[in-house]
Amino acid sequence: MRRKRRWVRLVSWLLVGLLVYAVGCWMLALSYISPMRRHPVRPAGASEVSISGSPPFPAWCTPGLAAGGSKRKVLFVLVHGYGGDRGSWSEMLVELDRRGYEAVAPAMPAHDANPDPTCGFGVKEAETVIHAASWAQARFAKPPKTVLVGISMGGAACWLAVERARADAIVSEGSFAVLDDAVRRWFDLLLPGGHVILAPVRWLAKVRSGVDPSTVRPVDGAARWRGRPALVIQGDRDRLMEMSQAKTLSEAAGCPLWVVPGAEHAQCQNLAPAEYVRRLSELADALAH
Numbered sequence: 001m002r003r004k005r006r007w008v009r010l011v012s013w014l015l016v017g018l019l020v021y022a023v024g025c026w027m028l029a030l031s032y033i034s035p036m037r038r039h040p041v042r043p044a045g046a047s048e049v050s051i052s053g054s055p056p057f058p059a060w061c062t063p064g065l066a067a068g069g070s071k072r073k074v075l076f077v078l079v080h081g082y083g084g085d086r087g088s089w090s091e092m093l094v095e096l097d098r099r100g101y102e103a104v105a106p107a108m109p110a111h112d113a114n115p116d117p118t119c120g121f122g123v124k125e126a127e128t129v130i131h132a133a134s135w136a137q138a139r140f141a142k143p144p145k146t147v148l149v150g151i152s153m154g155g156a157a158c159w160l161a162v163e164r165a166r167a168d169a170i171v172s173e174g175s176f177a178v179l180d181d182a183v184r185r186w187f188d189l190l191l192p193g194g195h196v197i198l199a200p201v202r203w204l205a206k207v208r209s210g211v212d213p214s215t216v217r218p219v220d221g222a223a224r225w226r227g228r229p230a231l232v233i234q235g236d237r238d239r240l241m242e243m244s245q246a247k248t249l250s251e252a253a254g255c256p257l258w259v260v261p262g263a264e265h266a267q268c269q270n271l272a273p274a275e276y277v278r279r280l281s282e283l284a285d286a287l288a289h
Contacts, residue, residue, distance in 0.1 A: 022200070029204035033118045034110050040087025045094045051106060053131040057114045059106040060086050062097040065139045073288040075144040076103040076280070077133050077165070081152025081174070081266055082119065085112040088151060092269065095277050101284055102144065106132040108154065121179060121211045122218065125157035126164075133165040145287035149280065150175065151266050152241070159218035159249070162225055168287050169229035170253075171280065172218075174241045174266050177248035179216035185242060222252035229283060230255035235263025235271070 042048055047066035050056050064070040076096055078089040089105040096103045109116035109124045116124065133146055147169045150158035155172025156179070162170050176182035183202060187194035195202075206212055222230075230253045234246035243259075250257035258279065260268040269276045 026204060028198070028201045029208060032201070032205050033209045035083050035119065037111060037113075038085045038087070039113060040085045040090065042086075043090040043094055045097060046090070049104075049135075051131055051135045053128060055115050057107055057109075057116070057128060057131075058112070059104050059132055059135075060089075060093060061104040061136065062093065062102045064097070065102050065104055065136055068139045070102050070140045070144075071142075072100060072102050072140070073144055074101045074284040075133070075136050075140070075146045076101055076284070077129060077136065077146065077148050077158075077167075078103055078105040079125070079129055079148065079150035079154030079158055080105070080108060080111070081150070081154045082121075083111075084108075084151065084154070084266065088266070088269075091273070092277065092280075096280070099277075099281055101281075102136065102140070104132050104136040108157075118209055119153075120209060121213065122153055122156040122160055122176075122216050123211050125153060126160035129157050129161040130165045133161075133167065137166065145169070145284070147171065147280070147284055147287070149173075151269075156216070156218040159221035159225070160216075162221055169231075169283050170225065171231045171233065171283065172249065173233035173268050174235060174238055175218060175232075175245070175249065176241060177217070177219035177222070177245045177252070179213040182241065182245065183213050186240065189239065219248055219252045222249045226252065226254045228253075229287065231279060231283065232257045233260065233268050233276075234258070235260050235265065235268050237262055238265045240265040 046060045080088040086105045093103045107114040110119040145168045148158040148167045149171040151173045155175030184195040187198045232246050232250040236259050263271045
């Protein structure tokens with residue numbers, strides 16, 4: 001009788017443990033597809049606009065784009081990363097405007113003030129990039145040279161969108177080449193063997209978001225872009241995104257890799273702002289002449 005009670009107690013604890021594990025995986029999956037939002041303050045000198053999409057989404061842009069009929073020659077589409085917001089580009093947008101370029105910074109799905117409830121791990125974001133680029137290109141008196149610039153998942157989205165966005169150049173920072181590899185890395189950073197222990201999280205996020213990580217391959221977009229203007233940026237202290245991901249993108253696109261000493265994930269612009277904007281300007285000026 002005592003042994004039977006012991007087994008009942010053991011089974012009960014196992015069931016409770018499984019329930020806690022299942023609920024934990026479910027909650028973690030939900031937090032991944034709908035990350036905590038941040039609402040940045042629009043910088044002085046930038047305009048707020050709404051861009052048609054599914055659903056429509058907000059963006060910041062230079063005053064020339066808001067007014068329409070811009071006679072400038074270059075457009076920058078500035079794309080923030082996972083867990084970020086348009087504030088990532090506040091200073092850059094204003095500086096690009098000062099240098100004579102137009103720029104637009106859209107809010108990504110499930111981030112900032114974008115009403116979409118779930119992110120797309122690069123897939124939905126690519127559509128947002130395309131809509132933003134199309135809207136901005138139509139605000140010029142003549143078709144501009146378009147440069148896509150994205151951080152982290154935003155950079156991955158740019159590689160996925162680069163051809164359909166009618167871009168002329170692309171710059172990505174701290175971006176993954178293959179989502180499956182990046183997911184494995186992220187989970188293993190959470191805990192040893194995380195990609196195995198948290199496998200249900202990956203499956204649940206896939207079901208809820210409709211995005212299969214094995215099919216999200218920015219490296220394929222980079223390979224198709226090979227030989228055209230591009231730049232891959234990577235911080236040498238980035239633990240979230242391995243250097244191998246940046247090298248894979250750079251090699252596929254046949255473009256330079258700029259490694260920023262001391263920079264952690266998505267911090268290259270903050271650590272080397274002058275060099276960052278100089279490289280963007282050089283790329284833009286080469287296109288415009």
